[in-house]
Amino acid sequence: MGEVGMAGAAAVQFRVTVVGSGNWGSVAAKVIASNTLRLSCFHDEVRMWVFEEVLPGGEKLSDTINKNNENVKYLPGIKLGKNVVADPNLENAVREANMLVFVTPHQFMEGICNSLVGKIKGDVEGISLIKGMEVRKEGPCLISKLITDMLGINCCVLMGANIANEIAVEKFSEATIGYKHSKEVAERWVKLFSQPYFLVSAVQDIEGVELCGTLKNVVAIAAGLVDGLDMGNNTKAAIMRIGLREMRALSKLLFPSVRDSTFFESCGVADVITTCLGGRNRRVAEAFARNGGRKSFDELETELLQGQKLQGVSTAKEVYEVLSHRGWNALFPLLSTVHRICIGQLPPSAIVKHSEKPPKLSIVESSAEFY
Ligand SMILES: NC(=O)c1ccc[n+]([C@@H]2O[C@H](COP(=O)([O-])OP(=O)(O)OC[C@H]3O[C@@H](n4cnc5c(N)ncnc54)[C@H](O)[C@@H]3O)[C@@H](O)[C@H]2O)c1
Numbered sequence: 001m002g003e004v005g006m007a008g009a010a011a012v013q014f015r016v017t018v019v020g021s022g023n024w025g026s027v028a029a030k031v032i033a034s035n036t037l038r039l040s041c042f043h044d045e046v047r048m049w050v051f052e053e054v055l056p057g058g059e060k061l062s063d064t065i066n067k068n069n070e071n072v073k074y075l076p077g078i079k080l081g082k083n084v085v086a087d088p089n090l091e092n093a094v095r096e097a098n099m100l101v102f103v104t105p106h107q108f109m110e111g112i113c114n115s116l117v118g119k120i121k122g123d124v125e126g127i128s129l130i131k132g133m134e135v136r137k138e139g140p141c142l143i144s145k146l147i148t149d150m151l152g153i154n155c156c157v158l159m160g161a162n163i164a165n166e167i168a169v170e171k172f173s174e175a176t177i178g179y180k181h182s183k184e185v186a187e188r189w190v191k192l193f194s195q196p197y198f199l200v201s202a203v204q205d206i207e208g209v210e211l212c213g214t215l216k217n218v219v220a221i222a223a224g225l226v227d228g229l230d231m232g233n234n235t236k237a238a239i240m241r242i243g244l245r246e247m248r249a250l251s252k253l254l255f256p257s258v259r260d261s262t263f264f265e266s267c268g269v270a271d272v273i274t275t276c277l278g279g280r281n282r283r284v285a286e287a288f289a290r291n292g293g294r295k296s297f298d299e300l301e302t303e304l305l306q307g308q309k310l311q312g313v314s315t316a317k318e319v320y321e322v323l324s325h326r327g328w329n330a331l332f333p334l335l336s337t338v339h340r341i342c343i344g345q346l347p348p349s350a351i352v353k354h355s356e357k358p359p360k361l362s363i364v365e366s367s368a369e370f371y
């Protein structure tokens with residue numbers, strides 16, 4: 001089917017709405033907006049749904065974005081493109097769209113999807129830039145699956161070594177799109193996001209890509225703890241290596257189709273590195289360890305991030321629930337220990353003591369393949 005064929009009529013252009021307007025959401029809107037102006041298959045305007053808030057001067061965030069073309073709260077100093085239209089009304093923001101880009105903190109997605117049921121067009125394709133997951137009685141539920149299940153739409157993912165503030169000023173980065181079925185749809189997403197400074201490639205391993213983006217936030221907390229304890233580069237590199245190994249092992253246990261090669265894409269090793277060097281999860285975890293655990297992650301998030309949200313602490317809890325439910329805690333000492341430190345059950349220094357011992361692999365069918 002040709003590019004315009006998917007939308008059902010020869011002259012139809014794809015209309016894009018970005019659901020979310022935080023730090024990464026705003027950068028994603030900027031990246032996309034310069035492509036929709038350049039490429040005729042996309043409608044110029046990019047709608048961006050804004051979770052409305054009133055700024056200290058009394059102005060609404062969406063009004064100031066539309067007036068100044070800048071998200072002064074979540075991405076100050078960067079012009080988004082005049083074709084980005086901030087819209088605080090979710091239903092209105094998605095009404096015309098046939099390409100939906102989901103990019104909010106993961107904990108809000110179930111509520112957002114609930115509000116969107118029955119409100120979107122029939123020919124919509126989705127992509128999730130959200131790093132996180134939900135845990136259900138039946139097990140973990142990746143955010144792309146939550147979107148597909150709740151809205152009945154196909155949903156790809158885009159993950160990678162993507163610290164938003166660096167992409168905002170057009171420093172070179174790479175990203176990985178994960179897709180399930182349609183290569184053609186994945187290629188359309190590649191086209192929408194690609195820039196000379198943003199190299200995007202697609203792999204047919206949606207679960208692998210999304211689990212990389214989700215689990216690396218827990219590893220970043222571990223790396224931040226090591227920084228806060230002044231343990232040095234070798235220890236931090238060890239934590240990153242052990243973390244990546246656990247990420248791969250858990251992903252493959254949960255989804256046997258996950259490919260090893262995915263961990264060598266931007267979404268894998270590169271994202272572990274960048275997040276453990278320069279991410280928000282790392283930064284807040286460092287402060288937590290320096291405070292000897294006296295201030296909670298919630299307090300430090302509020303103090304240090306000006307409204308931006310951490311994903312690693314809640315993901316650590318969600319991962320811990322999955323591991324406990326399946327009796328796998330001993331197999332994943334680093335992932336398990338991060339949660340126990342976050343809730344104050346163990347001191348920050350436990351990150352090394354508890355992560356260093358290789359687990360017994362007797363319950364795993366093929367231990368060589370597992371690690
Ligand atoms: N910032 C980055 O560098 C980066 C890079 C790659 C991926 N991500 C991922 O993108 C996702 C979104 O992160 P972000 O950086 O754009 O957001 P953010 O942490 O900068 O901002 C928080 C956002 O949540 C919104 N919000 C607050 N309360 C809400 C509520 N009750 N309902 C709905 N929205 C609410 C705020 O308005 C704001 O837009 C996360 O999963 C994150 O892991 C972030």
Ligand SMILES: O=P(O)(O)OC[C@H](O)CO
Nearest residue numbers: 160161162163279280281
């Ligand atoms: O700042 P963090 O820790 O949320 O990480 C940001 C991105 O996910 C890095 O790719």
